[in-house]
Amino acid sequence: MFPETWEFHIAGWINDFTNWLLTTFTAFFDGLSGIILSLLLNIHSGLEAIPWWVYILAIALTSYFTTKKIGLSVVLSLLPIAVGLFGLWDLAIETIAIVLTAVVIAILVGIPNGVLMAEFNRIEGLGRPILDAMQTMPSFVYLIPTMMLFGLGKVPAVLATVVYAVPPVIRLTNLGLRQVSQEVQEAALAYGATRFQLLKEVRIPLAMPSILAGVNQTTMMALAMVVIASMIGGGGLGYEVLVSINRIDVGRGFEAGISVVILAIVIDRLTQGFAKRFEPPSN
Amino acid sequence: MTQQAIEVKGLWKVYGPKKENVPLDQPDKLSKMEESREAVVAVRDVSFSVNAGEVFVVMGLSGSGKSTLIRCLMRLVEPTAGTIKMNGEEVTSLNNQELTQFRRNSAAMVFQHYGLLPHRTVLENVSFGLNLKKVPRKEREERAIELLNTVGLDGWEAYYPANLSGGMQQRVGIARALASDPPILLMDEPFSGLDPLIRREMQEEMVALHEKTHKTIFFVTHDLDEGIRLGDRMAVMRDGLFVQVGTPEEILENPADDYVARFVEDKKELFQEAKKEHGDDENREGMTEDVS
Ligand SMILES: Nc1ncnc2c1ncn2[C@@H]1O[C@H](COP(=O)(O)OP(=O)(O)OP(=O)(O)O)[C@@H](O)[C@H]1O
Ligand SMILES: [Mg+2]
Numbered sequence: 199m200f201p202e203t204w205e206f207h208i209a210g211w212i213n214d215f216t217n218w219l220l221t222t223f224t225a226f227f228d229g230l231s232g233i234i235l236s237l238l239l240n241i242h243s244g245l246e247a248i249p250w251w252v253y254i255l256a257i258a259l260t261s262y263f264t265t266k267k268i269g270l271s272v273v274l275s276l277l278p279i280a281v282g283l284f285g286l287w288d289l290a291i292e293t294i295a296i297v298l299t300a301v302v303i304a305i306l307v308g309i310p311n312g313v314l315m316a317e318f319n320r321i322e323g324l325g326r327p328i329l330d331a332m333q334t335m336p337s338f339v340y341l342i343p344t345m346m347l348f349g350l351g352k353v354p355a356v357l358a359t360v361v362y363a364v365p366p367v368i369r370l371t372n373l374g375l376r377q378v379s380q381e382v383q384e385a386a387l388a389y390g391a392t393r394f395q396l397l398k399e400v401r402i403p404l405a406m407p408s409i410l411a412g413v414n415q416t417t418m419m420a421l422a423m424v425v426i427a428s429m430i431g432g433g434g435l436g437y438e439v440l441v442s443i444n445r446i447d448v449g450r451g452f453e454a455g456i457s458v459v460i461l462a463i464v465i466d467r468l469t470q471g472f473a474k475r476f477e478p479p480s481n
Numbered sequence: 482m483t484q485q486a487i488e489v490k491g492l493w494k495v496y497g498p499k500k501e502n503v504p505l506d507q508p509d510k511l512s513k514m515e516e517s518r519e520a521v522v523a524v525r526d527v528s529f530s531v532n533a534g535e536v537f538v539v540m541g542l543s544g545s546g547k548s549t550l551i552r553c554l555m556r557l558v559e560p561t562a563g564t565i566k567m568n569g570e571e572v573t574s575l576n577n578q579e580l581t582q583f584r585r586n587s588a589a590m591v592f593q594h595y596g597l598l599p600h601r602t603v604l605e606n607v608s609f610g611l612n613l614k615k616v617p618r619k620e621r622e623e624r625a626i627e628l629l630n631t632v633g634l635d636g637w638e639a640y641y642p643a644n645l646s647g648g649m650q651q652r653v654g655i656a657r658a659l660a661s662d663p664p665i666l667l668m669d670e671p672f673s674g675l676d677p678l679i680r681r682e683m684q685e686e687m688v689a690l691h692e693k694t695h696k697t698i699f700f701v702t703h704d705l706d707e708g709i710r711l712g713d714r715m716a717v718m719r720d721g722l723f724v725q726v727g728t729p730e731e732i733l734e735n736p737a738d739d740y741v742a743r744f745v746e747d748k749k750e751l752f753q754e755a756k757k758e759h760g761d762d763e764n765r766e767g768m769t770e771d772v773s
Contacts, residue, residue, distance in 0.1 A: 388589070389657070399598075478600035479643045
């Protein structure tokens with residue numbers, strides 16, 4: 199037994215600190231909360247307004263035009279029907295809304311940071327260990343600070359998802375920009391490209407496949423995190439899984455689980471097909 | 482009176498240590514740093530000048546510092562010491578903005594591995610420099626099409642570099658260099674990656690092009706034949722030093738040392754032939770198509 203008299207708690211301080219943060223920066227947290235919530239609600243009502251068969255059709259067409267594979271397109275577009283048959287369509291839309299919101303924010307934050315890391319070695323030196331730490335941390339850990347600052351609900355769920363899912367897009371933006379052939383970059387400089395022109399005309403377009411691979415990974419991680427974020431009020435399919443676990447309702451949990459997997463497969467294939475379109479022509 | 486297009490004085494490039502930590506004034510210390518691989522001296526106190534309209538060839542074996550030298554002229558590699566004057570401008574003292582302007586207007590470079598943008602069409606590649614200068618689209622496209630005609634690539638505008646053979650890609654590279662009509666062309670082994678027949682063809686076309694435009698050409702090669710065929714004057718480079726500078730005849734007749742002599746061995750006969758052939762070239766049509 200560990201000696202009881204040695205017990206020492208920091209919980210009180212942490213709570214005090216959080217309270218201090220919240221009272222001092224009320225305007226900031228409220229503002230951020232409001233922006234995220236309205237983004238989420240707009241995306242959600244937009245997604246809800248689209249009839250189910252439009253999704254099926256859109257998946258089929260997008261998949262066909264990006265991959266040119268008929269079989270794959272048919273399977274991908276039929277899979278979501280199973281979600282509807284389980285009666286989970288609306289929850290799936292709710293999940294997608296949170297994922298989409300989180301991915302939009304992750305891209306807005308992640309790509310500029312990746313560019314900064316590629317442009318400045320010092321920032322890369324600083325950022326790399328932070329990203330490493332973020333990616334080794336178990337996803338549950340992100341629930342605590344976001345919950346502390348934003349309580350329970352959709353907004354902390356989105357934020358926890360953003361924080362968990364943002365590393366790949368930063369990393370692969372940085373990597374993609376750094377991998378652009380030195381010779382091509384040198385040629386661009388020799389023709390009088392400024393640093394900004396080099397970035398805009400040469401490095402970013404050539405890093406696009408890598409950046410989009412990052413977006414794909416970020417999306418997949420966001421989907422995984424949204425399920426977990428249902429614990430702090432994220433709702434959607436994750437909540438269905440959570441309820442089933444609490445009630446030991448294996449069948450219901452299975453349906454919800456399968457639906458999550460279906461979302462994952464469809465989103466993964468679509469974003470990957472899209473990324474292929476951005477590869478420069480080669481022979 | 483001929484004006485000097487390129488004037489280089491006391492140029493050094495030492496890779497490794499920072500510029501201010503290179504002991505150029507202490508040769509002993511520098512050679513110790515070289516021995517310990519702390520520093521690599523790629524260009525060693527090189528001075529020369531190139532007349533306007535001249536084809537000046539730098540020839541040397543792999544690792545002799547040719548690419549470093551040509552990159553120093555464009556300041557793609559920052560020289561350790563020395564001054565470079567090109568087209569009346571002192572390149573070594575330009576600030577960033579002036580350097581950008583210099584690269585856009587005064588000199589253009591052709592690369593051994595072409596250095597084309599794989600995500601841009603042939604047309605966009607040729608007009609790349611004009612695009613950077615914000616020349617209006619219509620104007621730069623007209624110019625690009627005109628140049629594609631000059632290099633015999635009309636009809637290939639919408640293709641991507643990956644669709645083209647090596648020889649055709651280098652034609653795009655040459656058209657790109659000509660786009661902003663710079664007075665000086667810098668070419669770093671432009672034909673080394675091509676197979677012999679196409680290489681010959683490209684050399685002939687370059688001679689024709691030079692006769693038409695009279696641009697100053699600074700040409701780097703590891704191939705003595707090529708140097709003799711193209712150069713008005715030649716420099717032989719070894720371990721970062723200019724071992725000998727002169728006309729091809731002078732170098733063939735009086736090799737300055739064993740190194741040059743070994744290069745030159747057996748080449749005299751070939752040179753006589755080349756000279757005869759060169760006479761024929763004058764009557765030949767400029768650019769022929771090469772689809773391989
Ligand atoms: N970025 C660099 N850092 C350190 N050393 C370098 C660098 N670039 C070139 N060198 C060295 O400088 C020397 C000259 O290289 P350079 O590429 O200029 O030779 P080269 O004559 O163009 O050879 P090649 O015919 O192979 O192209 C070589 O010893 C090379 O290893
Ligand atoms: Mg070289």
